[in-house]
Amino acid sequence: MSVAVIIPAAGSGSRFGGEIPKQFRLLGGKPILQLVVERFLAHERVSRIVVAVAEMLVDEAKQTDRVKFVAGGATRQQSVTNALASVGDVELVAVHDAVRPFFTYGTFDALLAAAAEHGAAFPGVPVTDTIHLVRDDRIVQTPDRPALVAAQTPQCFRAAILRDVLTRAAGDDATDEAGLAARFGHEVRVVPGDPTNFKITRPEDLAMAERMLEEA
Ligand code: CTP
Ligand code: MG
Numbered sequence: 001m002s003v004a005v006i007i008p009a010a011g012s013g014s015r016f017g018g019e020i021p022k023q024f025r026l027l028g029g030k031p032i033l034q035l036v037v038e039r040f041l042a043h044e045r046v047s048r049i050v051v052a053v054a055e056m057l058v059d060e061a062k063q064t065d066r067v068k069f070v071a072g073g074a075t076r077q078q079s080v081t082n083a084l085a086s087v088g089d090v091e092l093v094a095v096h097d098a099v100r101p102f103f104t105y106g107t108f109d110a111l112l113a114a115a116a117e118h119g120a121a122f123p124g125v126p127v128t129d130t131i132h133l134v135r136d137d138r139i140v141q142t143p144d145r146p147a148l149v150a151a152q153t154p155q156c157f158r159a160a161i162l163r164d165v166l167t168r169a170a171g172d173d174a175t176d177e178a179g180l181a182a183r184f185g186h187e188v189r190v191v192p193g194d195p196t197n198f199k200i201t202r203p204e205d206l207a208m209a210e211r212m213l214e215e216a
Contacts, residue, residue, distance in 0.1 A: 001091035001116055004048045005040045005154070008079040009033050009098035010072020015201050021054075022200055023098040028213045032200060033098045037067060040096070043105060045112065050086045051098070052079035075173040077180075081166045092116060093162050095177055096154040099200040101209065107194060108154055114189045115156035122156075122178035123193030124149030151176050152193040161186050 013022035023033040033051070040046050052072035053061060061069035070086050072079030080095055087093055092115055096103065107123050114121035127148045133141040155178045165180040174180050182188045200206050 001112075002047050002089075003045045003092045003094065003112060004050065004087040004090040004159075005046055005094045005096060006080055006083040006087065007033070007036060007040075007049060007051045007096055007098050008072060008076050008083065010052045010054050010079045011076065011098075013099075016203060016206075018203075022206070025200075025206060027101060027200075027206065027209050032101055035101045036096065036098055039101070039103070041066060043108065047090065048088060050083040052083040077166070077169070077172060077174050077177075080177065081170070084162060084166060087159065090159055092156060093159045094154040094156045095162075097199055100153055100197055101200070102194075102196045102198070102212070103152075103154060104194060104197070107191065107197070108156075110191045111154060111156040114191050115158060118187050118189045119161050120155070120157045120178060120181040120186050120188040121191050122176070122188065123152040123154070123197065124190040125152065125193040125195055126150075149190055150193075151178055152197050152199070157181065 009023045011021060016022040024031045027035060037049060040049055049067045051069050053069055055071040058069050058071050063069060068086055070082050073082055092112055111121045111123060127150050130145055131143060131148055132139045155176060161181055162177060165184045168184055169180050178188050198205060200209060
């Protein structure tokens with residue numbers, strides 16, 4: 001089945017801070033977004049990559065047959081929705097954060113297979129901290145830890161399912177599409193993720209990513 005990849009890269013990186021958004025910071029001498037795009041380009045099943053970036057960057061981006069840049073939106077969900085309009089006629093779509101440079105082909109292939117079979121799949125890692133639901137500085141609920149997983153990307157979908165849920169959730173601000181797919185009644189499979197596929201969120205995450213490259 002044909003595969004397209006959507007990379008939302010239009011965020012401002014407010015938790016990371018600094019002058020330039022974190023997805024353009026260098027890791028091993030290259031912008032993080034470029035590392036991610038190159039890793040998907042090297043995968044034989046990926047026919048097209050659509051990257052959502054800040055509108056002012058679209059004109060200066062280098063469009064190619066396989067890599068297209070479109071304007072993102074005010075939320076991650078809107079950026080993914082904008083990119084989805086340009087994936088073309090594909091059967092499977094993966095959505096991957098621009099700032100997770102360490103995803104593996106092993107996980108990606110497992111996710112594509114699970115999405116082809118069941119409709120939707122995401123990489124999940126067990127949480128190690130106890131997670132409390134808190135309101136007004138008080139614990140309201142403590143979910144059973146073994147039942148919790150932290151959601152990573154790439155999240156993979158049959159294209160029709162991703163289109164369906166993004167249309168139905170238009171205007172919302174969901175942080176991932178797997179949750180949306182589940183919300184609208186689709187079966188969503190969890191595939192084992194990998195703790196090294198962390199999201200670069202704060203400066204210390206980039207420092208750790210640099211150390212991982214040096215040790216590799
Ligand atoms: N993203 C996007 N469009 C937005 C917001 C986020 O394409 N309007 C992208 C980010 O560029 C990133 C991914 O969604 O690749 C995951 O989001 P996150 O890590 O939260 O990045 P930011 O939103 O940029 O960071 P912060 O939440 O700290 O501001
Ligand atoms: Mg964000």
